[in-house]
Amino acid sequence: MDWKQLLRWLAGGLLLGLFVSFALGPFIWQLITALKPAGQLAQLPPLLPAPPTAQHFVAVLGAPGFLRVAANSVFVAVTTMLLAFILGVPAAYALAKLQVGGRQVILAALLCFSMFPAIANVAPLYLLFIHLGIRDSVFAVVITHSVFALPFTVWTLTNFFQEIPNDLYRAARIDGCSHGGILRHVVLPLAMPGLVSVGLLVFIFSWNEFLYSFTLTATERSRTLPVAIALFAGLHEIPWGEIAAAAILATIPTVVLVFLFQRRIISGLTAGAVKG
């Protein structure tokens, strides 16, 4: 390796190091905050907690209903993902593989709905759920999340499905597959990497979403984590340590998923991103 190349590697490593610390910095700071005793929170220095304390984590985990809310969040995110697939996969398949009239228009219209400011349509949406009688239920949240995840799901999956060679799809029809059979036997297994990434993105979206979840829920029966975190603050008093601890705890599942699937996300999006 000559010195020029070495220099390039060093520069690249340095830059990457900078990026990574930019990405990680706020996390680490949040973790430090979560470990600081309450009295030290509004002080700097000391930079590091002395001594570190688990009091905030204990308080969060021990808070009444926190586990129930965490379970709600898991249920909502997983079900949202499933529903987005149940609705989105056939639609994406139809758009990708069957000559559906007005395909461009359908895709554009889908995109349009995701452009509308959420704060404006949350109130009418809420009215709708009152009429349907499913206010303050996880299902109201699930339905909303999956519908607002649909444009992304359909767009990305349509692209994945288009990457599947037409001949395979024709072969399956000759071999006796119905549309459902083609989806099940050919399209889904082949688009698995894409499904994994889309599923993960939808999961994260649902896990993190606040405004709809907040409006559509009223009690711990249906509340999700971001809403619960918003509830940590008192009227004037903001328990920074507990918020930091709750934020760290709430981020862990998505972080674990990102770590588990990062390879899949990248390879999955490759197929989808390219054709737009």
Place this chain on the structure above:
Amino acid sequence: MTDATRERLGRYALLGPAALFVAGVALLPVLFTLWLSLRRQLPIFGVSRFVGFENYRFLLEDGRFWSASAHTGYFVLFSVTLELALGLGIALLLRQRFPGRGVACALVLLPWAVPSVVAARFWEWIFNSDYGVLNYLLGTSVNWLGDPRWALPAAILADVWKTTPFVALLLLAGLQVIPEELYRAARIDGANSLQAFRRITLPLLMPVILLVLLFRTMDAARIFDLIFVLTGGGPANRTETLVVYAYKLLYRTLQFGYGSAVAVTTFLFILALSLAYLRIFRRAWRMREDR
């Protein structure tokens, strides 16, 4: 029924459930908001009547609306540009093969896994000019969120932190499909890395760049949570964006009609931008396919 009609019906049957849900849950509220925006609806004045485009006409003379538009434009321009530049840099670095690449990828992706309300709290804590870690590390005492000159840039920084991973990820995906041979050919033709980047990477990546621009612009133009938590629109309204303004009109002051009009106008701005992108987008694709 012939096989052909059955077949055609089958296609729409596949689209049906998705269309039904979208129409019910997404379209209805939008229509309702459109309808509201044509009304003067002020419960505390006891007013509820149809006024046509009166609300939209009033937008023209509402200085606060225009300054919110300007802030939104500023926010979109700088956050999206920065995210694109940073994201591209990260993507180019991560394309190289090196030990620990997977871990680096995952680490860079992390901010994107944080709920945006929580991310805003992170940054509120970091920007605190008294005991925030940013001033501590920089050795400065800048009033990040309280100085009219710094508040919007600070919000942009927080947004860049949160969404650059998404941009980097999509760009990285786009980079991975550019065939390696092209770079080898360029090297043989005597191109240096900068030229290779300009002549090969950029043009071939253009469709993905445009896709990223589209999604990011759509999101950035609707920025709400982050600014609402960080500054609430202040100081001196210098960070008030369109959606923050719409929120205040709708939920703080119950101007349902006018607030809806601001929301609808925001939507129209985004729509116009997206259509412009899509147009460029289609052209870029055609160019690529012709090649």
Place this chain on the structure above:
Amino acid sequence: MDLDITNLSKQFKDQMAVQIPSLTIRQGEFFTFVGPSGSGKSTILNLIAGLEQPSTGLLRLGERLLNDLPPHKRDVAFVFQSYALYPHLTVSQNLAFPLELAHIPRETIRHRVQEVSSSLGIATLVDKRPAQLSGGERQRVALGRAIIRHPHLFLFDEPLSNLDAPLRAQMRKELRQLHQRLNTTFIYVTHDQEEALSLSDRIAVMQAGRIQQCDSPRAVYGQPANRFVASFFGSPPMNFFPAELQASPEGTFVQLAGRRLHIGELSPLSPKTMAVTVGIRPEDVRIRRESASEGWPMRISHLELHGGQTYLELSIEGLPLTAVERADAGYRPGEEVRATVGVERLHLFDAQTGARLTLKASGQ
């Protein structure tokens, strides 16, 4: 069972992709649609398979009307250019797939998979996935997936074009043998004229969605129905020259490159002269050394060696002419030669319509 095609057409937006007034493909026949890309030949296969719906027309297999049947009920098998093997299934799963969908008992399936894979020489590969196979092996698996269903019709869409030359030659032979063994109708689509000639019982030459000629390989090559068909077959391709046809009491003559050739009687020629195109296959050109007195004097501009043969590039009055000679004849570039062509070897086409003009005398 014969396949009857009546009045079939397929229109895509503003373009007529296929138009076939009538065609019968007989039971057990190896029938090939050949033509350049975009000539509509693959569309015909899709229409027969039911992957696309015709704009008009009827498809009948024996007594059965195919039009309203979904693809898998038409009793056809399809072999794709890309093989279309399911990448996530093993070879045996690929083979078994259509049978499983037809709810055939598991035992029967296993038996048939075994039988087919051993007959195609892929028995050792059954547990591999397509990605682990070579091109030829994939091709065999694709064939196997078609055979295993015992269909009435085999449809082949350019199945050999992804293979390299030696493998292609071998697969051609195997396909031919397979056809003999199965004694089922094969409908084959290719753009490769050589493949069409060597494999088929009958060939339909397609251009712009229409059949230009439908006949045996010998006839298609020997009596091309028009200039397009003539130019499509043969390697090197047929030479064409503008010429004039002159009718006189002494008979009919062709005025070609300064010479007047008597070609015997020609069926009705109303004007006394007409513009024609003369086609000469390279192998019909006979070359002599300069010492000969007969024929056109020419100069060899270029030689191209093809194994045992040499392609000679010549020119008459500025028009190029290709001839084929044995390689050991020892011609050199720049050499002056004379070329002759047997009158009975000339192909005459109407210069305007391109249709073949038939000589009465050389009729038989």
Place this chain on the structure above:
Amino acid sequence: MRHKVSISSLALLLVLLGVTCSQYRAPGPNEPVTLVFKHAKHPRYAALSQLIRQFEAENPAIRVREEILPSSTDEQHQFYVINLAARADDFDVLDMDIIWVPEFARAGWLLPLDPSVTPAELAPLNPAALRADWLGKRLYAVPWFVDAGVLYYRKDLLAKYGLGPPRTYPELLETARTILGKEHGSHLVGFVWQGMQYEGLVCAALEFIRGNGGELLHDGKNPALTEPATLEALAFMNGLIRNYKVTPPLVTTLNEEATRNIFQSGRAVFMRNWPYAWRLLNQPDSPVAGRVGITVVPHFPGHASVPTMGGFHLGVNIQSRHKAEAIALVRFMIRRSAQKEVLLKLGVLSADTGVYRDPEVQQALPFLKDVLPALEQAQPRPVTPYYLMISQIVQPELSAVVAGVRTPERAMRSADQQIRHLLEAQ
């Protein structure tokens, strides 16, 4: 194999759907009425549940379910607006920030309480707070607990230099400058208050303005922003930051908690805040525990202190299906015994002024004697249904003054115009 997985997950989904749906069932005829009580997450709200159990014990036919809202007033307000505008009937009793009461009442979302709640019941309640509950001749809510701006000071520092708690703003300025001049080297600042662009800024600014005899709005309809008293007060606020450097520029990011954090870490001499901070400042791990004094917010010479009144009020959703029961709960909550619990257990200030004379209370919470004058002098923000609109107009202008990007004259002229436009538009 694969499709079996997807089918089973679908089945699981359906089962779960069924399970959750089955939770919904209508109450039988003999079951007690269940009231839904929506309230914010107030400090130590667990104590509220005990109070509610007490109510249930007295009224066996009524069950009360608490549904807690985030304490962010924005999120609370948003929630109520969406629900009340939608005529939702699934909650009966709600708690409201004092400034929402006229708004919700005017919008017709609240049930008038005046025939049921008797004058005798209202008599002990803080009269200034109660003023916000009347619209026209009807009573739409009752004060549940109250709040008033107070001035916190560092007892130890003032004592060190032989100074007493300031009564006027010039005194405060002088005291702060004296101490800052002597305590240089430490990161001490003089006076912190809420200067972020939000409702808290209006509360703080109103104390400066009213302490100088100025007003925001006369009679709930005439803007008074351009009057000299108002402008002077705002110029003083700006001067605290830019001329006297007693208030740090970062005040533009401070809300209640941020000011408390600064003060609690021992880095400010004075702080404007609400009484809630007292308990936190005196926690064992607080650096300033035991070194804090509390007094009425200052005024300008020749005028009186007017702390801004805050607090929460209880009302009944007009769509409630159990109006009588809901009113019973509201009346229970303003009863002397309940108000005492509110003060002692919830740690908020009771609306019932009589409670403060209770010896038990005086003994348990001795600091109340310093807070009581503030509660007695406190005035609500302009009582009008349009207050929130006016506040939305005033907030950015006040913020512009505090951030130093506009002069008080320019800012208030602009606010004045917008408010006039708004009030004419009705």
